[in-house]
Amino acid sequence: MTTFATTSNSAARRAITILGAGHIGFAMALLLQQSGDYDILVADRDPARLAEVAALGVSTRLTVDDASLQAAIDGRFAVLNALPFHRAVPVATLCASAGVHYFDLTEDVASTQAIRALAANARSVLMPQCGLAPGFIGIVGNDLARRFDTLHTLRMRVGALPRYPQGALRYNLTWSTEGLINEYCNPCEAIVDGVRTTVPALEGLETFALDGVEYEAFNTSGGLGTLTETLAGKARQVDYQSIRYPGHNAILKLLLNDLRLRDRRDLLKDILETAIPTTDQDVIVVFATASGLKGGRLVQDSYSAHIVGTEVAGHRLSAIQLTTAAGICTALDLVAQGRLPQQGFVGQEAVALGDFLANRFGSAYAREGELVH
Structure with a gap:
């Protein structure tokens, strides 16, 4: 069984929102909830999915329109977007406007380019492509x-x-x-x-x-x-x-x-x-x-x-759930700890491999990875 312990240098109870309560959103909520360092809100359109996440002991919110989505974003430290790729740019736009750090898992090249353009004048971090590949x-x-x-x-x-x-x-x-x-x-x-x-x-x-x-x-x-x-x-x-x-x-x-x-x-x-x-x-x-x-x-x-x-914590995570959630949670952790830039576009290349593998979430990769000379 894998555990994700609290880190002494992590800011206490950062307020974050996870958008999407599917398999990956559930895994993200589970990993972050186990760390004890984040005040988690999970938002989704599906009440049944939210009920599964609520059983973890985290807060949930039903998002049925733009107003409820905006309410789930405003005032948070960060948003982790686990929605389909076509929602990346609209959500990133809301986060940039609200000054909220933004992370996603998109593989869509056009979406990433649009988010990079948004980041030119952003007060917060916009960091797409935080999963496995890209990521x-x-x-x-x-x-x-x-x-x-x-x-x-x-x-x-x-x-x-x-x-x-x-x-x-x-x-x-x-x-x-x-x-x-x-x-x-x-x-x-x-x-x-x-x-x-x-x-x-x-x-x-x-x-x-x-x-x-x-x-x-x-x-x-x-x-x-x-x-x-x-x-x-x-x-x-x-x-x-x-x-x-x-x-x-x-x-x-x-x-x-x-x-x-x-x-x-x-x-x-x-x-x-x-x-x-x-x-x-x-x-x-x-x-x-x-x-x-x-x-x-x-x-x-x-x-x-x-x-x-x-x-x-008694929940079985598939390999794709574990690796994808670990990637985006590591990116969040490194920003929260001040180990990455604090505003603008941040590409995955800004993350040092050693920092990633040493992170409590990134260690999911370290157990099995090997550098061969």
């Missing part, structure tokens, strides 16, 4: 990049996978279906031959083995966060791919391209949610590798992790 993988990638005198390539791979895959897709739904489709359909940022560009989703298929297990990986959107901006002019190749079990990519191309379901995303969402079961028996696979020059020698460094779910 933790960008922190790992930036840490690897900084180890080189000259960086040649940086390749980041992440998968949220079923531990016991079934069917031709060998996949189960473990998080937002809307977010998953977004990643499979939208252009993917990359650095190719030293130039920032975009590459098509589902392309760049590769296969590899990690700890004796065969995987495939291919381009998906949003996983790099702002890392291509940070490394522009400093690397030849930078890319991000999602990890799946072999055969997944071919079926996706059939659905999205041959059957043209990329143009009918609502139908695709219905098909996936009807045909593919959810699971909390999942595993997070993280693999990042970088190569370049150190002291005139060509070398390679890699980071890998396998993370499974755990029990927190």
Whole structure:
């Protein structure tokens, strides 16, 4: 069982709001409630979901319109947004206006760019993309990049996978279906031959083995966060791919391209949610590798992790719940402790990997992660 102890240098009882009481919102509330350092309000449109969260002993509020949403934001230290990606910009706008710190989990590139523009004159922190990918993988990638005198390539791979895959897709739904489709359909940022560009989703298929297990990986959107901006002019190749079990990519191309379901995303969402079961028996696979020059020698460094779910205060959290919630809770903690900037846009690269892994929430990654030279 995992515990998240109170830290002596954390400000007492910061008032925060979590928007969204789904699986990830529940996990965020649980982790923060266990720390004892935050006065938590969880807001959602669904009374049944709020009832589950209220059983943790945290406050809840039904948000049925813009006025009730605004009331859940005003006067808080921070808002953690666990709503669907299309709600990111509206909520960030309200937080910027209210001077409230804002954190989210969005993988949507356009939303992040809009939030960055909002942050230009913000009195508070606006920090999107605080989950696993984007989020933790960008922190790992930036840490690897900084180890080189000259960086040649940086390749980041992440998968949220079923531990016991079934069917031709060998996949189960473990998080937002809307977010998953977004990643499979939208252009993917990359650095190719030293130039920032975009590459098509589902392309760049590769296969590899990690700890004796065969995987495939291919381009998906949003996983790099702002890392291509940070490394522009400093690397030849930078890319991000999602990890799946072999055969997944071919079926996706059939659905999205041959059957043209990329143009009918609502139908695709219905098909996936009807045909593919959810699971909390999942595993997070993280693999990042970088190569370049150190002291005139060509070398390679890699980071890998396998993370499974755990029990927190009698509640079972899946691997994707644990890692996603741990990422955003760590970002909040570091801002609250004054270890990150206190206003404006904050990218994941501002977080040092050592600080993240040493954090009480980020330690969920530290138990399984490994830097390999």
